[in-house]
Amino acid sequence: MEVVQFSLKEQRLEHVRRPKPKVSNADDVVIKIFFCGICRRDLYIIDGTLPCQSDQPILLGHEICGVVTEVGTDVRTFKKGDKVVVDPNSGCGVCDLCRSGTPQFCKASGVTNAIGVYKNGGWAQYVLVPEHQVFKIPQSVSIEKAVLAEPLACVSHGLDLVSPIKVGERILIVGTGLLGNLWAAMLHFQGHRRVTVSEPNLARLEYIKKLEAGFDCTVPKILKERQMENPTYLFDLVIDCSDSAEALELDFKLLDFGGKLVIFGMKPPKVKISVSPFEIYQKEITVIGANVSGFNFPKALTLLEYLGEKYLDFDSLGIKTYTLKDYENAINHVKKKSVVKAIFSNTIQCSCSSRKLNRH
Numbered sequence: 001m002e003v004v005q006f007s008l009k010e011q012r013l014e015h016v017r018r019p020k021p022k023v024s025n026a027d028d029v030v031i032k033i034f035f036c037g038i039c040r041r042d043l044y045i046i047d048g049t050l051p052c053q054s055d056q057p058i059l060l061g062h063e064i065c066g067v068v069t070e071v072g073t074d075v076r077t078f079k080k081g082d083k084v085v086v087d088p089n090s091g092c093g094v095c096d097l098c099r100s101g102t103p104q105f106c107k108a109s110g111v112t113n114a115i116g117v118y119k120n121g122g123w124a125q126y127v128l129v130p131e132h133q134v135f136k137i138p139q140s141v142s143i144e145k146a147v148l149a150e151p152l153a154c155v156s157h158g159l160d161l162v163s164p165i166k167v168g169e170r171i172l173i174v175g176t177g178l179l180g181n182l183w184a185a186m187l188h189f190q191g192h193r194r195v196t197v198s199e200p201n202l203a204r205l206e207y208i209k210k211l212e213a214g215f216d217c218t219v220p221k222i223l224k225e226r227q228m229e230n231p232t233y234l235f236d237l238v239i240d241c242s243d244s245a246e247a248l249e250l251d252f253k254l255l256d257f258g259g260k261l262v263i264f265g266m267k268p269p270k271v272k273i274s275v276s277p278f279e280i281y282q283k284e285i286t287v288i289g290a291n292v293s294g295f296n297f298p299k300a301l302t303l304l305e306y307l308g309e310k311y312l313d314f315d316s317l318g319i320k321t322y323t324l325k326d327y328e329n330a331i332n333h334v335k336k337k338s339v340v341k342a343i344f345s346n347t348i349q350c351s352c353s354s355r356k357l358n359r360h
Contacts, residue, residue, distance in 0.1 A: 001017065001018060001019070001020045001124060001125040001126050002015065002016075002017060002124065002125050002324045002325070003015070003016060003017070003018045003059050003123060003124040003125070003324065004059070004060070004061075004123040004124070004324050004327045004344075005018070005057040005058065005059055005123070006045065006046060006052070006057060006058055006059075006060055007056075007057040007058075008045075008048075008051075008052055008053070008054045008058070009054060011048070013046060013327070013331070015324060015325055015327055018124070020125070020126050021120075021126055021127065021128035022070070022128075023070050023071065023072045023128070024128075025072055025130070026072040026073045026074035026075075027072050027074050027075060027130050027131045027132070028070075028071070028072040028075070028128055028129075028130065028131075029068055029070075029071050029072070029075060029078055029084075029128070029129055029130070029131050029134050030068070030069050030070035030071070030126060030127075030128055031064070031066040031067065031068055031069065031084060031086065031126065031127050031128075031129065031134070032066045032067045032068075032069045032125065032126055032346075033064060033065070033066040033122050033124060033125055033126060033127055033346055034065055034066045034067065034143050034144075034147075034345070034346055034347055035063075035064075035065050035066075035143070035144060035146075035147035035321070035343050035344065035345050035346075035347075036061040036063055036064050036065075036121070036122030036123060036124075036147065036343065036344045037061070037063030037147055037150070037151070037178075037341065037342070037343045037344075038061070038330060038331065038334050038341075038342045038343065038344070039062065039063060039151075040177070040243060040265075040266050041062075041117070041266060042060045042061065042062075042116075043331070043334060043335060044266070044268060045060060045117065046060075046331070049268045049269065049270075050268075050269070052117050052118065053117070053118045053119070058117075058118070058120060058121075059116070059120040059121050059122070059123050059124050059127075060116050060117070060121050060123050061116045061121035061122035061123035061124070061344070062086075062088035062114060062115055062116030062117065062121050062122065062150060063088075063122065063147055063148075063149075063150040063151060063343075064085065064086040064088070064115070064116075064121065064122035064127060064147075064150075065083070065084065065085045065086070065137065065143055065146040065147045065149065066083075066084065066127070066143070067081060067082065067083055067084070067143070068080055068081065068082040068084055068134075069126070071131075072131070074131075075131045077131060077134075077136075078131065078134060078136070082136055083136065083137040083143050083146065084134050084135060084136055084137060085134075085135050085137060085146050085147075085149040085150070085297065085301070086115060086122070086127070086129050086133055086134060086135075086150075087133045087134075087135065087150070087153070087293065087295065087297045088114045088115040088116050088117070088121065088133070088150065089103075089104060089113075089114050089115075089133075089292055089293065089295070090103070090109055090113065090130070090132065090133050091103025091104070091106035091108075091109050092106050092108040092109045095107065095108055103295055104291060104292050104293075104294055104295065115127070115129060115133065122344070123324065123327070123344060124324070125324075125346055135149075135297050135298070135301060137149075137301065137304075138301055138302075138304065138305050140305050141301070141304045141305055144314070145304055145312050146301075146304065147343055148178075148182070148304065148312060149297060149300045149301060149304060150293060150297075150300070151178055151179055151182060152182055152300040152303055152304065152307075153293035153294070153295075153296040153297050153299065153300035154179065154264075154290070154292060154293045154294075154296075155179060155182045155183055155186055156186075156293075156294070156296040156299045156300055156303060157290060157292070157293050157294030157295075157296045158183070158239070158262055158264050158288075158290035159186060160294065160296070161262070161288050161290055161294075162237065162239075162260055162262050162288055162290075165187075165190075165192065165237060167191050167192060168194060169192070169194065169236040169237055170194050170196075170234070170235045170236045170237070170256070171187060171192060171194060171195045171196070171235060171236065171237045171238075171239070172195075172196045172197075172198060172223075172235040172237070172238045172239070172251075172254060173187075173195065173196070173197045173198070173239050173241060174198050174199075174220075174238065174239065174240045174241060174242050174247050174250075174251060174265075175198075175199060175240065175241035175242030175243070175244075175247065175265055176197060176199040176201070176204045176205060176207065176208055176241075176340070177204075177241060177242075177265070177337075177340060177341070178317060178318070178319070178340055178341040179241045179264060179265065180197070180199070180208075180239075180241035180242075180265075181207060181208060181211075181317050181318070181340065182317075183239050183241060183264070184197060184208055184211060184213065184215060185211060185307060185311035185312070186303075186307075188211065188213040188215070188311075189306070189307060189311060193213075193214065193215075195213070195215045195216070196215065196216040196217075196218065196223075196235070197215050197216070197217050197218070198218055198219065198220055198223055198247075199217075199219065200219055200220055200221075201337055202219070203338075204318065204337065204340055205217050205218075205219070207316060207317060207318040207340055210313075210315075210316040211311070211316065220247065220250060223250065223254065224250070227253070227254065233254075234254060234255060234256035234259070235254050235255060235256060235259060236255075236256055236258070236259050236260070237259065237260045237261075237262070238251045238254060238255055238259065238260070238261045238262070239262045239264055240261065240262065240263050240264055240265055241264050241265040242265045243265055243266065243267055243268075244267075245267060245271045245272070245273050248263065248267070248273050249273050249274060249275065252275050252276070252279060252280070252285070255283060255285055256283070257282075257283045257284065258283070258284055258285075259283060259285055259286070260285070260286045260287075260288060261285060261286070261287050261288065262288045262290055263287065263288065263289050263290065264290045317340060317341065318339060318340025318341060319339070319340060319341040319342075319343055320333070320339045320341070320342055320343070321342075321343050321344070321345040322342055322343070322344055322345065323344070323345065323346075324344055324346070327344070330342040330344065
């Protein structure tokens with residue numbers, strides 16, 4: 001099968017052929033991959049910012065959807081032909097963290113055992129996963145839209161952490177990558193209208209306008225100018241989906257008394273910011289970190305049904321599909337932010353030749 005594999009030791013990403021995975025355990029499920037996304041975490045792994053499997057080349061990609069082609073002898077929930085998505089994270093199920101309802105913090109498994117990071121993921125034509133990490137796609141949801149299940153589960157987890165959000169609250173979304181766009185869609189779907197979206201990339205900002213939500217779309221420079229002219233220009237909730245430390249520092253300044261800040265966009269681990277502890281104390285600011293999906297796949301699959309084409313149209317969200325052979329263009333377009341989201345598709349054809357992409 002075709003794959004795009006990454007070698008941490010050789011610091012190399014390449015398109016090669018590997019044997020198709022086969023069932024080896026009783027609870028195994030083999031999935032023919034239709035779509036798999038490229039996430040910011042993948043880029044951080046490729047450039048060495050975040051760790052991954054290092055003993056041998058790894059197949060990245062944790063936003064996976066496809067069709068079941070083979071199951072182990074103990075698998076009862078799925079059969080050949082089922083349309084499914086994959087939750088890349090799993091806990092051990094027996095530690096205190098798992099049993100208290102926070103398996104994402106599991107020390108024995110959790111994120112440190114994630115598919116597409118420490119186990120082979122979806123930058124391939126097939127993937128092998130355990131049954132408990134597989135979910136059926138609702139009949140009313142297309143397999144194309146199902147690739148959004150994992151990022152939508154992350155947004156759902158963030159909403160759980162920050163809720164309740166009162167209708168009428170002044171909300172600021174910072175950054176309009178796919179996650180920022182999904183936050184905008186979810187907030188509009190829930191009835192919120194006093195929403196401002198900030199993004200320095202004007203081309204990306206145009207995609208939010210396609211949502212036709214009536215949100216105020218602007219750039220960070222204008223936010224600063226508005227506050228200089230009017231010190232009461234503040235927000236009750238700021239959702240930071242950016243990868244910018246500078247943006248995060250501005251977030252604190254834009255929060256009103258009693259405000260909440262959700263740090264949703266992943267920043268590199270070594271990035272530091274400068275904030276005033278007194279300001280946090282005086283304003284009684286609540287800072288919330290939202291990591292991974294929080295095991296919200298059942299909610300995400302329901303949301304895929306409810307949000308539908310109005311909110312999840314690929315063109316409106318700025319999503320572009322690529323073949324595995326075209327991985328170099330896909331990665332570079334994401335790095336340059338010339339697309340909002342790149343997704344590998346095994347349903348399209350391309351005559352591109354295989355090339356190697358060395359880490360820069």
